[in-house]
Amino acid sequence: MFSGAFARMILPGLFLLTGPSGCLIPHVRPPASVTGDHAFITYQPAEKNDKKLRLAVKDSIDMKGEKTTVGSEFLAVFGKPATDDAKCLATARKRGDVEFVGKTNLSELAVATSGVNAYFGTPRNPLRHSLIPGGSSSGSAVAVANGEADVALGTDSAGSIRVPAACCGIVGLKTTYGLIPLDGVYPIAPTQLDTVGPMARNVADTVQGMDLLQPGFAAQYRQAVANKPLARGIRIGRLYIDGTDPKVDRAVDDALTKTGFKVERLSSKFMENWMQAQADAATVAAVGAWLHDQQVLIEPQVSFRTKTIVALGGVEYTSTYGPALGRKSAWKAAIDKEFEKVDFIALPTMQKLPPHVPLFSSGTVAFEASMLAWQNTQAVNFAGVPALAIPVPIPRASIPVTSLQLIGPSRSEAPLLNAARLIEDAVKSR
Secondary structure, three states: OOOEEEEEEEOOEEEEEEOOOOOEEEEEOOOOOOOOOOOEHHHHHHHHOOOEEEEEOOEEEEOOOOOOOOOOOHHHHHHHOEEEOHHHHHHHHHHOOEEEEEEEEEHHHHHOOOOOOOOOOOOOOOOOOEEOOOOOOHHHHHHHOOOOOOOOEEEOOOOOOHHHHHHHHOOEEOOOOOOOOOOOEOOOOOOOOOOEEEEEEOHHHHHHHHHHHHOOHHHHHHHHHHOOOOOOEEEEEEEEOOOOOOOHHHHHHHHHHOOOEEEEEEHHHHHHHHHHHHHHHHHHHHHHHHHHHHHHHHHHOOOHHHHHHHHHHHHHHHHOHHHHHHHHHHHHHHHHHHHHOEEEEEEEEEHHHHHHHEOOOOOOHHHHHHHHEEEEOOOHHHHOEEEEEEEEOOOOOOOOOOEEEEEOOOOOHHHHHHHHHHHHHHHHHO
16 A cells, blocks of 8 residues: 555445555455355356256456456456456367356465465465465365365466365366467466366366367277276376475375386486476566466555566576576477376375465465475476366375376376276275
8 A cells, every 4th residue: 555545435345545645545355255165256156956957267367247357456446347258268168067156266366376365365274274275276276175066277387277176185187288278268378378277176177177178089098098098008207396295205205105106216307307497487477477466566456476476587687597497308309208208297286284374364485485396397388288286195294195196198077087096996995
């Protein structure tokens, strides 16, 4: 808020901030949660006993007639309703068995890993309300985990589907770069990293969500199941990351062993390449946010935390961005080479269990940086390949599940979900 500013209510919930110069700036009182858990920004619950698939959409994806707020007060005030749906919603709109139930909450401007949102409220993690929900697709994960939607669509530029899926104990699929159209999706790094994907409580519902994004996908999945009905013969490359909580690593290993995959440890050289790709992808995502959002740095409705995160991308643009892009093709070649030896790569989605929501509801840049260091997701976006997060049991921990990330070669979504099905079946039988 401006120094010396004061607020004057002109309509219920709408204020004008008057700055020292006398200029008037609209300011909307933070809205009450429409579902109690802050999962939704707008919500239209399905009718009781309605058998349609309930679909929630992250509020960075255009829906005709609704504002795309991207979790921001600034866009909630000044944004205009979308004139068209995003292209990725075309199939869902045509299907008669799908009910749109609302637009889901997210980190402001989709730039933070924690899922914290000071304006719309931070979605409440159903595993434990005091824990972060993960971001940026926090509302999508919470809506699914709480049973308010069967499928939710999220976006993923550096982990924004898989991290909230991991934090909330659900399945989240990051799709192959370029597979799903991005027209009508709020950009972070659309020419490098951005993807749209489904989130659901289980693999079967995730398949349904993918069938909405890629018509005919359900048939591809059934073929993948027929091709590999059992885990034997599926080769998994296990990647170990220094600094991971031993309980998390053990939970992932137990799930892979229980499933019956053929598992081999990936080399330390590949791990080094992975860590470099993690850093490079984070740079590209940060610069992308700055390129698309730098105009908001002067807007009083945007939080200081978000402004700082966006501004840091401008610093990286002049220092590390060029070299990071220059290493992209070598990283893609390195991961493709691994897929000549194994079918999928497995590692924890996050190195640690989700932390508590910060004491101050808006969080800090330092907190977001620590969260970014915990996630094992960015390198996947840099390679452009698909990956999913799936919950697996973690004994003697503060929450009952952690998350296993499974990565596949380009356009392997159907075999990837089949492998996830095998994991899901195996850990259920514990």
